[in-house]
Amino acid sequence: MKRQLTHDDIRAAVYGGAVLGGGGGGFVERGLRTAELALQVGTPELWTADEFRAEDLTATVALVGAPAAPDPQVLPTHLLRALELLRRDLPGELVAIHTNENGAETTINGWFHAAMTGLPVIDLACNGRAHPSSVMGAMGLHLAEDYRSSQGYAGGKPYAYVEGAVSGRLEATSNVVRRASVEAGGWVGVARNPVDVGYAVKNGAPGAIGFAIELGQRFLADGPVGAAQHLGGEIVATGRVREYRCEQREGLDVGVAVLDDADGTTLHFVNEYMALDLAGDRRASFPDLITTFDEAGQPLASADVAVGEQVSVLVAPAANLLLSTTMYMPDVYAPVESLLGVAFAPETRVLADA
Template sequence: MQGYAGGKPYTYVEGAVADGLEATSSVVRRASVEADGWVGVARTPVEVGCATKHGAPGAIGFAVELGHRFPSDGPLGTAQHLGGEIVATGTVPDYRCEQRENLDAGVAVLDDAAGTTLHFVSEYMTLELDGERRAVFPDLITTFDGDGAPLASADVAVGEQVHVLVAPAARLLLFSAMYLPEVYGPVEELLGFPFAPGARVPDHA
């Protein structure tokens, strides 16, 4: 079961859908397109015990604290809060993004010495430095523009300065299913290469 809502006033949509994972996710992705690219989603109600065991208790409070810190501390403070670091800064000479199955799929390359390369399917999935894979979702890989404002993968543009932040998954509060290799199959098909993290479930899951 998935409930969704979002969009600007003139593109607002909301609804609920129940079916298999792929079918419900497909409906929500289509709704996101109708909402001009963004909806909030609540997925599969479960009992409290199940959520406590397999979910990410404390994640919302962690996110709220981060939201309070970001305006004053910027990307560097964000990296510190997340237990990560700014691993690359450069200008984007090569950027490709296309809509595939109602998702933004593509790659962004920086002109820094490491030839930083980011592959994404809406979220950043992999980070490569000097041709070596250095981070893989659910590690947090995110970008900021030259002014230090958050920059979504779909909003990157050729010629833009970008800062890349990476925080290891082990430092984040994540739902245990994020580590199941089978959930990555459809995304790997869109990117054209495997990257599933394997069953490395963190201690808190």
């Protein structure tokens, strides 16, 4: 199915994405602004994957960086520049684009590109929830020995602006882009990893954008409880933040938030919430969805949590999400566990059963 994205889609996509961001995936206000701009300058279209041939070429558009970074800037022009840098060196014609993940800003990744270039956005994400590392959103390409990653990136305020194109092994090129985000003040827009649509469907999360829009509609109607019910989850804790630590490490936000409730609810995050402990026991671990809401019931990014603020915590099981094949690969968890100093990766067997 092909359809034009509308103003009715914007709030639902952004707020549904904010819930699925699990503490990461960008910020609501910026997501709303970018989506509105896309509809002002053009008519972006969302196509289901079955509208393409399996061999058609698509590429991922993404934001890379640390949400709590002090001085970031990624403008719509930077997004287009990153795509231009990628397309310049491609061996074939790019037919479509898709987002890396669901989040308040990342669910609408590609809308502005589509409005300006005429390329359709595929109703597909590399992962149906937000994740902290580029490898987690690479649909298993890091295991393909003959795959050569190409990435274009751009971002930063005028005195810190960086742009470039890099190609090579996926993990090496991803590290270059992550470092560029640090030099740019915290964020860069990225276009990367061209693949056949057939590969993206098999290894990514087809239907992820529609999933976020439906979830957003439920959240806007019924708040956090409605979102939890829609995802087959629950609100497991509410309390005020008595402790919060966050530092930027390797271009990511790494930290912990502790509530003052009877269970001493503890949330560990690397951009997204990776683990949730209640009364000293592990209640949920990534890729389970752990999302915080403020006292007004609005999705709250991990970077925006503050001491003294009342928050509620939603948990939904991974089995109820649209997840990519990378969530079933233990090796992608090790670098994030090392940054956090907390073990949380699910066992391979459990993931395979999900």
